[in-house]
Amino acid sequence: MTERVVVVGADAAGMSAASQALRTAKRTGRSLDVVAVDRGHWTSYSACGIPYWVAGDVGGPHELVARTPEEHRANGIDVRLLTEATNLDLDAGWVEVADHAAGRRERLGFDQLVLATGAAPIRPDVPGADATGVFGVQTLDDGGTVIRYLARDVRRAVVVGAGYIGLEMAEALVRRGLDVTVVDRAAEPMTTLDPDLGRQVHDAMEGMGIEVVTDADVEKIETDGDGVVRAVVTDHGTFAADVVVLGTGVRPATELARAAGLPLGPTGGLRVDDGMRVADGDRVLDGVWAAGDCVETWDRVRRDWVHVPLGTHANKQGRVLGTNLGGGSERFPGIVGTALTKVCDLEVARTGLTEGEARTAGMDIVAVTTESTTRSGYFPGTQPITVKVVAGRPDGRLLGVQIVGRDGSAKRIDTCALALWNEMTAAELAMTDLAYAPPFSPVWDPVQIAARRAADRL
Amino acid sequence: MTERVVVVGADAAGMSAASQALRTAKRTGRSLDVVAVDRGHWTSYSACGIPYWVAGDVGGPHELVARTPEEHRANGIDVRLLTEATNLDLDAGWVEVADHAAGRRERLGFDQLVLATGAAPIRPDVPGADATGVFGVQTLDDGGTVIRYLARDVRRAVVVGAGYIGLEMAEALVRRGLDVTVVDRAAEPMTTLDPDLGRQVHDAMEGMGIEVVTDADVEKIETDGDGVVRAVVTDHGTFAADVVVLGTGVRPATELARAAGLPLGPTGGLRVDDGMRVADGDRVLDGVWAAGDCVETWDRVRRDWVHVPLGTHANKQGRVLGTNLGGGSERFPGIVGTALTKVCDLEVARTGLTEGEARTAGMDIVAVTTESTTRSGYFPGTQPITVKVVAGRPDGRLLGVQIVGRDGSAKRIDTCALALWNEMTAAELAMTDLAYAPPFSPVWDPVQIAARRAADRL
Numbered sequence: 001m002t003e004r005v006v007v008v009g010a011d012a013a014g015m016s017a018a019s020q021a022l023r024t025a026k027r028t029g030r031s032l033d034v035v036a037v038d039r040g041h042w043t044s045y046s047a048c049g050i051p052y053w054v055a056g057d058v059g060g061p062h063e064l065v066a067r068t069p070e071e072h073r074a075n076g077i078d079v080r081l082l083t084e085a086t087n088l089d090l091d092a093g094w095v096e097v098a099d100h101a102a103g104r105r106e107r108l109g110f111d112q113l114v115l116a117t118g119a120a121p122i123r124p125d126v127p128g129a130d131a132t133g134v135f136g137v138q139t140l141d142d143g144g145t146v147i148r149y150l151a152r153d154v155r156r157a158v159v160v161g162a163g164y165i166g167l168e169m170a171e172a173l174v175r176r177g178l179d180v181t182v183v184d185r186a187a188e189p190m191t192t193l194d195p196d197l198g199r200q201v202h203d204a205m206e207g208m209g210i211e212v213v214t215d216a217d218v219e220k221i222e223t224d225g226d227g228v229v230r231a232v233v234t235d236h237g238t239f240a241a242d243v244v245v246l247g248t249g250v251r252p253a254t255e256l257a258r259a260a261g262l263p264l265g266p267t268g269g270l271r272v273d274d275g276m277r278v279a280d281g282d283r284v285l286d287g288v289w290a291a292g293d294c295v296e297t298w299d300r301v302r303r304d305w306v307h308v309p310l311g312t313h314a315n316k317q318g319r320v321l322g323t324n325l326g327g328g329s330e331r332f333p334g335i336v337g338t339a340l341t342k343v344c345d346l347e348v349a350r351t352g353l354t355e356g357e358a359r360t361a362g363m364d365i366v367a368v369t370t371e372s373t374t375r376s377g378y379f380p381g382t383q384p385i386t387v388k389v390v391a392g393r394p395d396g397r398l399l400g401v402q403i404v405g406r407d408g409s410a411k412r413i414d415t416c417a418l419a420l421w422n423e424m425t426a427a428e429l430a431m432t433d434l435a436y437a438p439p440f441s442p443v444w445d446p447v448q449i450a451a452r453r454a455a456d457r458l
Numbered sequence: 459m460t461e462r463v464v465v466v467g468a469d470a471a472g473m474s475a476a477s478q479a480l481r482t483a484k485r486t487g488r489s490l491d492v493v494a495v496d497r498g499h500w501t502s503y504s505a506c507g508i509p510y511w512v513a514g515d516v517g518g519p520h521e522l523v524a525r526t527p528e529e530h531r532a533n534g535i536d537v538r539l540l541t542e543a544t545n546l547d548l549d550a551g552w553v554e555v556a557d558h559a560a561g562r563r564e565r566l567g568f569d570q571l572v573l574a575t576g577a578a579p580i581r582p583d584v585p586g587a588d589a590t591g592v593f594g595v596q597t598l599d600d601g602g603t604v605i606r607y608l609a610r611d612v613r614r615a616v617v618v619g620a621g622y623i624g625l626e627m628a629e630a631l632v633r634r635g636l637d638v639t640v641v642d643r644a645a646e647p648m649t650t651l652d653p654d655l656g657r658q659v660h661d662a663m664e665g666m667g668i669e670v671v672t673d674a675d676v677e678k679i680e681t682d683g684d685g686v687v688r689a690v691v692t693d694h695g696t697f698a699a700d701v702v703v704l705g706t707g708v709r710p711a712t713e714l715a716r717a718a719g720l721p722l723g724p725t726g727g728l729r730v731d732d733g734m735r736v737a738d739g740d741r742v743l744d745g746v747w748a749a750g751d752c753v754e755t756w757d758r759v760r761r762d763w764v765h766v767p768l769g770t771h772a773n774k775q776g777r778v779l780g781t782n783l784g785g786g787s788e789r790f791p792g793i794v795g796t797a798l799t800k801v802c803d804l805e806v807a808r809t810g811l812t813e814g815e816a817r818t819a820g821m822d823i824v825a826v827t828t829e830s831t832t833r834s835g836y837f838p839g840t841q842p843i844t845v846k847v848v849a850g851r852p853d854g855r856l857l858g859v860q861i862v863g864r865d866g867s868a869k870r871i872d873t874c875a876l877a878l879w880n881e882m883t884a885a886e887l888a889m890t891d892l893a894y895a896p897p898f899s900p901v902w903d904p905v906q907i908a909a910r911r912a913a914d915r916l
Contacts, residue, residue: 012901046834046836046896046901048834048894048895048896048901049834049836049837049896052836052837052896057837057838058836058837063836064836310894311894311901312891312892312893312894312901312902313891315901315902316889316902320889332889333886333889333890334891335891336890336891337891338891338892338893339893339895340893340894340895340898341895342895342897342898347898349893351891351893376504376506376507378504378507378510378516378521378522379507379510379515379516380515408866408869410893410898411866411869411870411893411898411899412869412872413893414870414872414873414892414893414903415872415873415876417890417891417892417893418873418876418877418880418890418892419876421880421890421891422876422879422880422882424880428791431774431778431790431791432791432875432876432879433770433771433792433793433794433795433796433809433875433879434770434796434872434875434876435770435796435797435798435807435809435868435869435871435872435875436506436768436769436770436798437506437797437798437799437800438504438506438507438510439800440798440800440805440868440869441869443470443504443506443524443769443770443773444770444773444774445872
């Protein structure tokens with residue numbers, strides 16, 4: 001018997017799931033008929049690459065596409081673009097879709113449903129937030145829209161929100177020659193870091209000519225008579241703007257799921273088990289799957305469900321989903337909160353908890369910040385690196401690491417992520433066998449120097 | 459009561475031990491009187507930096523010294539240079555030392571003895587191996603001797619042995635303008651890698667203008683009438699040489715320990731427990747300690763004792779030794795066989811076992827080699843990276859990883875080292891939360907791509 005699979009959302013999670021399901025089904029002898037719908041123009045793309053497209057590092061949207069609709073179709077997936085899922089009946093087993101190109105609606109019956117509907121930018125709840133010239137940047141289509149708008153006579157940009165996407169877009173806009181102001185309500189940019197490290201990000205942004213306005217709440221977005229953005233008004237001043245980019249976070253795009261009565265967590269994300277089956281507590285919904293930016297994910301350090309919309313999780317979850325849907329067996333083991341970015345010439349990374357997050361959670365911790373170098377101190381091209389380690393008392397278990405530094409710094413966070421993953425103590429990490437050679441590291445790696453100091457302090 | 463501590467060898471292990479012992483003793487309330495002797499001119503230096511000194515990247519030997527004799531003396535350590543330990547009586551509790559500057563001998567009584575005598579280059583057992591112009595490069599004094607010799611009319615160099623130090627010295631000599639030939643008895647250079655990856659090193663060396671002669675056994679070193687080197691004769695040809703550098707490995711420098719009847723393992727290294735006490739099986743010798751290149755170290759992957767003379771282990775072992783000697787408690791947890799280097803513009807790293815090593819040990823394994831990129835494929839400056847993963851059947855436990863690639867490749871070995879450290883499987887590593895952003899990695903990190911393929915093959 002052939003099972004009908006409908007995948008809603010054709011980006012990383014959905015298409016990884018579809019591809020892996022077919023691959024697994026071939027091995028297990030199942031027969032699957034897979035339809036994937038997406039309201040946009042693209043499949044399997046790197047949304048993380050949009051700022052580099054805006055900056056001109058990447059030539060066009062096609063370069064950001066890992067696998068085209070044609071390639072997916074050649075693999076046997078019926079990909080339908082500009083096709084939006086508008087209604088879902090779980091009992092009857094159909095999704096209603098609107099084909100915007102053809103201007104018609106139809107019902108797609110399914111035996112297995114994959115929800116990979118992603119996330120949507122949060123718009124600040126202020127007047128003017130929907131004005132012309134105010135953009136969230138989440139999909140490749142969003143990227144194209146912004147780039148077309150920038151071809152106008154656009155000279156002053158305001159970025160609202162100084163998180164990953166906000167800072168990456170701010171840098172991209174500066175590199176396009178715009179005057180850029182970033183406003184954020186926190187004391188320092190990049191609140192995924194503690195403020196002492198956020199300060200370094202602040203300085204790097206100013207060093208690149210970005211105006212940084214902190215502790216500022218946006219009150220409204222001013223428009224001209226045509227409803228086109230003119231300025232961003234905050235409680236710390238008004239900033240003229242020809243274009244506004246929102247970096248104020250995203251929320252799970254789960255309207256369809258919510259309307260169908262599927263279980264959502266406090267973050268608004270779909271609840272899933274570790275096989276990526278939609279699940280209400282221990283009650284697993286048969287034949288309903290979800291992955292990517294629309295789901296909640298288990299955080300192994302927090303020991304709680306979180307919403308962390310990152311491409312790396314979407315790809316892995318999609319693969320796990322596809323394996324299981326195809327009749328194999330694989331589990332998604334959760335995350336530890338790893339993320340990194342480049343802000344100007346500063347590399348910025350974190351994993352686990354910040355000092356602030358741990359203290360807010362009432363944990364008894366030590367936090368140690370150390371300055372070191374990326375290579376042996378005497379080696380040409382050695383660069384400064386700051387590592388902050390958070391460890392719990394009294395056992396010394398690592399709870400989080402933050403890294404800010406120049407070239408060669410940030411990918412060291414992976415070492416820390418694996419230490420957290422394996423529930424190591426700071427003292428244990430300090431004694432592990434990390435690689436040393438003068439062009440790559442001091443004899444004690446910077447993360448080990450920091451871990452050792454934390455262990456000594458415990 | 460003040461305890462007298464004699465440290466033999468004033469480089470990384472010995473001086474880390476001495477410093478940490480005093481630091482710990484201050485905390486535990488012990489009283490230590492520490493004398494450190496070394497036959498050379500230097501303390502606490504980076505021998506790994508010698509090739510960069512030869513190449514001119516580093517101005518002089520002082521830049522390679524992490525802590526000078528004066529700094530150690532200011533910390534209360536009686537450092538005596540040009541002072542060689544010549545005899546040891548454990549029962550009587552003294553070391554006889556020859557002060558080469560003053561031309562006198564004396565006996566230093568001890569309550570606690572620290573052996574940190576390091577390693578010595580292995581000279582090939584062929585005629586002419588001791589000729590003028592043939593150098594091992596192990597100590598900072600060796601480095602100075604080579605550099606003074608290179609100031610002569612020296613144009614053609616032969617490096618015997620294509621391991622880490624051999625290749626680093628070959629590159630340094632090329633950069634000084636010499637014609638360089640590297641001869642090695644193996645099929646490819648860098649036998650710490652499997653030959654398929656060694657081939658990339660071979661190509662990089664030739665790309666830099668180094669003549670590479672493999673499968674070649676050295677038969678003799680020819681000299682002129684004054685006993686000065688003239689050529690290296692191998693079974694694959696004779697290579698003219700004004701200078702010869704030996705990269706044929708080192709052996710533990712344990713003559714003093716051997717003469718005193720201390721326990722040595724099959725590698726010739728001192729046997730120690732995980733507190734860095736010299737130990738004959740379970741019998742720990744009271745008050746006799748050792749660390750660094752003169753000891754055997756527990757390999758957590760091989761589950762066997764090995765001799766791995768690296769500065770990173772020496773520093774850590776010295777610290778552990780010092781903590782315990784000073785009345786604290788710390789253990790050295792062993793190694794997993796991590797090492798890396800830069801060969802021309804190629805980064806080269808390994809941890810655990812190679813495919814060859816695992817097969818020689820009779821293990822049932824899969825070995826998978828994957829090509830990937832250091833950054834997202836579309837990101838400017840992305841570089842090729844080759845990752846080879848070795849995993850055991852049937853459990854899939856990771857046994858080793860090798861990495862060869864361009865800028866940004868090799869330090870990824872740390873992630874793999876921690877995976878080995880924690881006895882993870884290839885499938886587990888593939889699903890961990892490693893950092894992704896386009897300037898730093900594809901969405902699946904190259905080590906995860908390789909681990910996943912290995913897991914799929916199992």
